[in-house]
Amino acid sequence: MTRQNVKVIIVEGRTDKEKVLKVVNEDVEIVCTNGTINVERLEDLIEMFDMDHRDVFILVDEDNAGKKLRKQLSKELPHAIHINIDKSYREVAATPESELAVALVSSHIRINPNFL
Template sequence: MTDDPGKIIIVEGLTDKKQIKKVITEKLDIVCTNGTLGVEKFDELLEIYDLDDREVYILVDEDSSGIKLRRQLTRELPHAEHMHVSGEYREVAATPEHDIAVELAGKGIKVNPIFLQ
C-alpha cells in the first residue's frame, strides 16, 4: 500500500504515463494497466494503491480496448472520475501536451502552466 492517499490516474500503457508526466507538477501516482484487467490483477491494484479510498482518475485511449477498460473500471470503481482524449487523436500518447494539460487541469490536477498557453 502506498503512503500517499492522494490522487491516482489509471492509464493503459507506459507511453500514456510518460505523456502525462510531461505536463503535471503535482505528486500523484500514475498506474499502467497494460490493457484489460483480470480479476486477480485488479484486486492486486485495488489493495496496493488503496483505490477505494483515493481520488481516482481514468484516462484511457478512445479505441475499442480503451473503451472496454473504461467500462470495466467504471463497474469496479464507481467513484472514479473520467477524463477523455479527443477522438481525433484516439490515444493518450498521441494527444498533444496542451490538450492533456487542459483535461487534467479541468479535474483540478496541477499542471505546468506553459502547457495551458
C-alpha cells in the first residue's frame, strides 16, 4: 500500500490519537496538532504528510478551541471530511469507544468490530 492510499486523521492531542488508534482497524496516519496552530506550522504539516493528495479526516473536540481549529483546517484543506462526535462528550478522548467507532465507520474508516 502506498502512502497516498493511507488515510490521514487530524486530531488535537496525544490522548485523542491513542483513542482513535484503539478502535481503527486499518493503516492510518494520525496527525496531532496539539491544539490550535499557526498557519506556518499547518502548511508544514500539510506538506510533510502530503495532505493535498490524500484522504484527510478532521476529528477534533466539540469545544471552542476545537471549533476554531476545525475552521482553520477547513480553509487549508477544503477536501477534508469532517468527523463529528456527540457534543455531550465535548472531547474526542472522553467519547466512548463505541460512539467513536460509529463516527469513524460512517466516514468509511474501518474499525475493530468489537467496538460496534
